Amino acid sequence: MTIRAVGKRFGRRDVLRDVSFALSPGEVVGLVGHNGAGKSTLFRIVAGLLEPDAGGIEFSPTGARIGFLPERPAIYPELTPREFVAHFAELAGHDPGEASRRAEAHLDEVGLTEYKNTVMKRFSKGMMQRASLARALVGEPAILLLDEPESGLDPIARRDLREIVDARVSRGMGAILASHDLKTVQSTCDRVLILRNGSIVRAVDALDRRATGQTFALQVPEAQAERAARFAASLAMVAEVRRRNGVMTVGLRNNGTPDALLAAMVGAGISILFFGPASVDLEGEYAKHAGDLAEVG
Numbered sequence: 418m419t420i421r422a423v424g425k426r427f428g429r430r431d432v433l434r435d436v437s438f439a440l441s442p443g444e445v446v447g448l449v450g451h452n453g454a455g456k457s458t459l460f461r462i463v464a465g466l467l468e469p470d471a472g473g474i475e476f477s478p479t480g481a482r483i484g485f486l487p488e489r490p491a492i493y494p495e496l497t498p499r500e501f502v503a504h505f506a507e508l509a510g511h512d513p514g515e516a517s518r519r520a521e522a523h524l525d526e527v528g529l530t531e532y533k534n535t536v537m538k539r540f541s542k543g544m545m546q547r548a549s550l551a552r553a554l555v556g557e558p559a560i561l562l563l564d565e566p567e568s569g570l571d572p573i574a575r576r577d578l579r580e581i582v583d584a585r586v587s588r589g590m591g592a593i594l595a596s597h598d599l600k601t602v603q604s605t606c607d608r609v610l611i612l613r614n615g616s617i618v619r620a621v622d623a624l625d626r627r628a629t630g631q632t633f634a635l636q637v638p639e640a641q642a643e644r645a646a647r648f649a650a651s652l653a654m655v656a657e658v659r660r661r662n663g664v665m666t667v668g669l670r671n672n673g674t675p676d677a678l679l680a681a682m683v684g685a686g687i688s689i690l691f692f693g694p695a696s697v698d699l700e701g702e703y704a705k706h707a708g709d710l711a712e713v714g
Contacts, residue, residue, distance in 0.1 A: 424471030433615045440591045447602040448595040450612035456595040484558030488565040490549035494538035498548045506555045523551040543574030561592045603699045611706045619706040632668045634695035
């Protein structure tokens with residue numbers, strides 16, 4: 418998906434101004450900013466609920482399905498999760514039999530099979546969020562929009578929600594996450610876009626969501642750069658390797674240590690010119706670029 422120069426105005430106020438970015442399959446992009454910065458408006462435009470006043474959105478392939486999990490999802494409390502999800506599957510064009518089959522499959526995916534016939538007015542917020550996620554996934558979306566999905570959830574429910582979404586992303590689904598929890602954003606997203614007064618004022622590379630250890634920056638001689646990147650990517654301890662502006666960034670898994678990484682690189686005959694931590698200070702970037710006061714609206 419490519420968003421090109423999207424703008425939206427309500428009355429005399431520009432809510433979004435010249436917003437442009439792309440989302441690739443299997444990528445998670447974070448949106449952060451004060452209340453009123455334009456995050457929810459952008460989500461509604463991507464979901465097709467609002468028309469932009471300027472710019473546009475291109476989907477590849479054309480007609481790619483969008484799933485949307487809003488901050489306050491609408492739940493029908495007198496329905497069971499099976500009835501709720503099957504209803505939306507039918508709205509998506511499936512016959513009742515196929516809708517029921519899809520409801521069963523997605524409720525199992527989100528861990529609600531045991532409660533599929535329990536009316537949702539008895540559910541905790543975490544269970545309601547699971548049912549809403551199953552509803553968002555029923556159309557097999559290529560892109561999932563997550564607007565403050567962990568708000569009000571306990572730590573276990575938050576962990577479970579992340580694992581469900583991460584499994585989908587690992588199979589190629591793209592996702593956009595809006596959240597005020599910067600630690601969650603940094604640990605979940607590949608890139609983070611900071612919005613202020615409807616504009617993207619900063620794009621930050623976050624720690625890769627698969628790198629649960631630490632991230633380090635390395636610099637090697639240019640003649641060895643390609644080989645060094647390939648070698649690092651082949652190591653079991655390495656979650657991801659990125660190269661930019663002559664610097665290689667390596668994210669380690671939990672079983673990796675900086676000493677082991679450095680020893681492996683040197684042992685492979687690679688000359689290390691620089692080696693050090695490369696953690697992104699997302700809180701510092703946010704404080705610097707998002708502004709001191711919450712925007713209105």
